[in-house]
Amino acid sequence: MTDLAASLSAFMARVAGVGSLSGLQRLSGGANMESWAFDWEGRDGLCSYVLRRAPSAEYMADRPFGHVDEAALVIAAHNAGVQAPEVIGVLADEDGIGTGYIMRRIVAEVNPARILAAPPPSLLNALGRELAHIHAIPAETIPDAIPLMDTAAALAELRARFHDYGGNRPIIALAIKWCEDHLPTPVKPVLVHGDYRMGNIMADNDGLAGILDWELAHLGDPHEDIAFGCMTVWRFGELDKPAFGLGSLDKYFTAYQQAGGVPVDRERFHFWLVYRTLWWALGCLQMGEAWRSGADSTVERVVIGRRTAEQELDLLMLLETEAPEAERLRTLSPSRPAPETPTGEPTTYEIVTAVQDWLGATIKPDASGHAKFEVAVAMNALGIAVRDLVAPISAEDAARANDFLKGRVSLADAGVLAQLRRDALDKCAVDSPKYAALQRARKLWRG
Template sequence: MMEAQLARCVAAWCPGATGVAGATRLSGGASQETWSFDILHPGGDIGAILRRAPQGYGAAPARAAGLNAEAALMQLAHAAGVPSPKMLYVLQPNDRLGTGFIMERVAGETIPRKILRDDTFAAARPKLARRLGGILAAIHGLPLPQLPELRRMTAATEISEIERDYRSFAGPRPVFELALRWLRKHDPGPSEDVTLVHGDFRHGNLIIGPDGLRAVLDWELAHTGDPMEDLGWICVNSWRFGEIDKPVGGFGSREELFAGYEAAGHRVDASRVTFWEVMGTLRWGVMCCGMMQRFRSGPEHSIERAMIGRRSSETEIDLLRLLAPGGK
């Protein structure tokens, strides 16, 4: 069924395509799906990825930019030389596939355990932190007038939304209360620099090969705001996967990340990065609580949700380390 739908769609925009093969669903949440397939073509088959919200599905989460905005951002990033999959096609209503887009498939790895431990990536790991700093600088340098319509986020807005979500759960968590109080007290105010913020720049959304970073994925949480937010988010301990002494994704140091960022002509405000690291740690903890609540109350008792939900206790330990005098 899906291959037939894709074949009809591809025939309309890919001259010479003779069909599609190997359509496989990779993932699917409450409102979105990801499919991998090959476009059959006499000049050589094309590996492709479909990312879509099928017709009739509910609206995307409030924080999401939307799939059309995500497609526009990826096109802009690719044109500017940011490692991002090439956009092949944006779905239209007459395709009857819902809302979304088709992009080229990029070979590589997204599983953190493999990236951090397999010999295949041994040569890439020492260079990744600095490289990611440079990529974030390029993302933050994309011209604001060319961006699609996006949410404008500030630290105060973020604190308010996190607290709203946290208060919707049953029972207080003293460490989260402490973190909220710390964030309010240390809110640095609106950033003088307002840029595009990727919003979810971390393991899982980065395709890595033996040669290093190959593509940045999942732009659905993109917004405009403080560029230091992205630098703080990649340093959250939950994305180190056990390599606690390597703050940047478990493979590098903050100094290397900052050096790559500043070498690209952008300034780092380390105190704001620390603020956003605390914010990101609390945000992930609250998100974990939300996963557990959906596991307990929802009709679908997903083991994956339960496994993520239990990690809220890990974020409490991380917050205590961050908020201790001299802690990080």
């Protein structure tokens, strides 16, 4: 941190004038990029900033555009009146801090759980309004590096990635085939934020305070953005409030349209809800591959690699209407037996449990900032290992997956939905037992 502080101080002196840096700390979370908060006291008094960076240019090598273009896009959004952060400077190679840019810090809440516990009444309307404003950002202000998404080509890429990751998850295969069969016709492209959801928006008592994380932006179908924040995983347990965990789809769509957004097509919305859930299922597998290859050795990465089960459960909930009514009405019986009480020397299960409990009782209370976040992730990882030791569950079946991709088997076939439901429940119970949608699925599917 000392080297970072020195280099950052030199950079700030160039862009903000002579001053002094204080309070440098890494912010919690950040699945892809690092975020560092700090204060700078200079000609404008004491001001707070955030450094968003990747530690090296190599980390950005496989991305469609780099931080220079990302910063330019955020500047264009801010200048268009969108509640995007104000960028004050972009890092160069000679700064020695990696790649990234500096923004004025927005003082507001970003934690979805805290926002959703007592959301500002205006927040859902504001999210609809701001999304319409993003989609209206003038094309001539958007950097040339921002890519155009061809939906058919993007779906073909998802299929290829699925095969690269083993091609052996039947529910993912089912979703790929469904998307291929329901590919929407192209529409006039707009700027798509690409990650417009709880976790990337900031709120205070007055409502929406800022929109973060523009690294996935592209030109494409506005319905992709409209749907993304409505995915089950981004509602953080608020299952009865399908729009961002805040309220109804009707209210959200109305706010978007009244602010100049395109008329919302419900079928197109549903396609993108399925597509982006599929995209994130594969994104989770990709995180695991990044850890396995050594490209990212953090515990967070390998844990996210096991969140695929959440998305498989959600995909099945979205697609099961394709099955005959008689299949949907069938109920399941519990399939996992209760574990036996161990005797004799401590089992591997008990040793891992002991380490997990020690982290929670001894290490986590004294940790702070990003370190506390990392302890929580480690405890989560050990929890998955404990449950896997009790009753190992595999979601992998290459033959069944291939049958779905080829169209030889579908949800119209007797018994297929029941088997997929059972598999999804059992896998999610190991990987994400606190996932709210798991409890809902159990009630619906087990009667």
